[in-house]
Amino acid sequence: MFTKISSALDFDIRDSRIYWTDVKSKAIARAYVNGSNVEKIIDYGLDSPEGKIYWCAIQGHIESARMDGSGRSIIVTSSRPFAMSLYQDKIYWSDWETGQLSVANKHGGNKTVLHSNLEQVTSVAVYHDWGRQGWTTCTSTEGECPHLCLGGSCVCQAHYTYHDGRCLPPSSFLLASTKNAVSRLIIDTDDCPDSPLPILGLRNVKMIEYDPVHNTLFWLDGRAPAIKKWTPSGGPSGGSGSISVVVGISHHPVAFALDPVYRVIFWSCASEGTINATRLDNGSSSTSLVIQTHPTEKPRYLAVHASKG
Template sequence: MDRYTAALLVIGMYTWCYGQSAVQSPWPKERGLIFTILNRYGWRTKVQLRHLPIYPGYENFSGRVPGVNFSNPNTHFLSIDVDYRTKCIYMYEYHLRSIVVGTGYTKDMNTSNMEFKHMHVGVSRGNIQVAVDWLSHTVYWTDSAFRWIVAAPGQKNKTDMDYYKIIADTHLDKPDGLTLDPLEGYLFWSDNGKHPKIERSDLMGRSRHTIFSKYLESPLTLEVDIFGKRIYWIDSKQESILSTTYNGEDVISIQRIPNSVLFELAIFREVIYISDVRNGNVYTLNKTKGIHLGKQESTTIRIFPETIYGLAVYGDENQPLKDKDYCAEKNCDHLCISTKTGAECVCSEGYKKNETSGKCQGWYWKQLNQDHYDHFIF
């Protein structure tokens, strides 16, 4: 990691919007949107991460957008998600094919408190989407080239251990999009193979079934609305954003954006944010059914000459808690997996649970030398 930087940006809301004044509804200080960035115009900048400290569509903004420079210009973060309460962000890094964790995260991007490191090296350069279970602090990702879905513990004291569990690796063609609802214990993913479909399982990959497959052409990024019990996805060939219920019913089209390359989306309340890597824009659209469906709720977000790829909403409202911390009670040896009614402990690949002690014992142990990779990127 190199240094802090900022870019100037102005965002305004349109006439019909959800904007609220600070007096009527005070916003928490730690909030906003996190962007992963690529400078596609060849200018000499090393910014790969920025934080917009507002929720577009609800707030106006004029000022500098904090960012972080990294010393290696080849660093390219794509998908991103955040565990708000632990102040950790998780990203797929394309150049070294790894999952990266950033700890000590704040909206001001104070580099003196932040640390970035690889938590899992060895993903492919296929389509990868990262999703975080904020109840168990477990990180999930798809891998379209390796044809599997993987989970790993995201706790700070375990990210150096390279524990991971394969959640699904059978009957998968090209798993791309991924999202989850830990309150309900659901995992959703899109398969962008010969027969495109969207599937649902529990967070261990059990009770798996297809919830939607009609009219799909190229379903990529997924996102969940845990309050409305709906999932949203990008169909890249249709250049559209669509939605259905958790059961695959009541399918609606939010908007089609012609001549676009839609990459990732994020949701806050009644708006949906979509990145378009063809022109570097982020759109803010209304997702409420009715006359306002698909309407743009703020001016287009663009930070020239940078292209915004990954998006993540940063705030506690999107990550509500249950009545108790089931994973804290269990104190799992390797991974804790959320269920609808609690949680369960799972051992990493290469380990099995001792029936007497409940601890994970290795069938074999493979030590990865993370230092070999760390000096390349940060």
């Protein structure tokens, strides 16, 4: 399910549909949660019990219509309405021109200003202990789905395949790093081509290595500097996991290479001109000197031929 530029989303729990605004085509569209039956119907706000959709119009008012786009009507006027939210019989919205946060009856009239002198409120949400109540076929099967339950069907996260009650990870993929993220990339897929790994606090990632046997990612943190590792919690399909340091800041590592067969990381220290080896055994590590280079040499890039030892 692809859109040109979507700026707002909402979900109809009764019909298992997603509604969104498409800024480029200036329309409101909808589709089922599995991505099927995409259609344009007419910024935001679903009233599921009454079967209506509400949105902010650039012309200076808030409108409503039935879920299929028919029966349009103006609810209230406002100079430049931007963000809005619904709760029971009330509609709340922000106005970028007046700097106000207001409320009105969603059937029209009785406008009240709640706050003034606000600077471009971009989102409004109503919190109440009752929340949104409803029932779908997901309610009865959600506990059986390892990742997600959408519209009564089990769905896996990006790049995973659902089979016999399990979400199976991809058999082949690429890993690519940017300064503050590491992503998994799948070349031949109709799914999202890249999926960021849930690793928190990444800063200045210089290089990465992956251990497929233990499903562990290693990277060089250029800010520390240090070599760190991350293994997702609960196995390949687990959550955020934990981060630990393999080679600390006192050694000043500048490059490394992984031998996944013998579980050894080779790394260079620019300040001392050495190439070292750190063995990874049962969560602990031990380091030994491999090569002492000339003091003027500063090895920057390493490669390991694992089968040659």
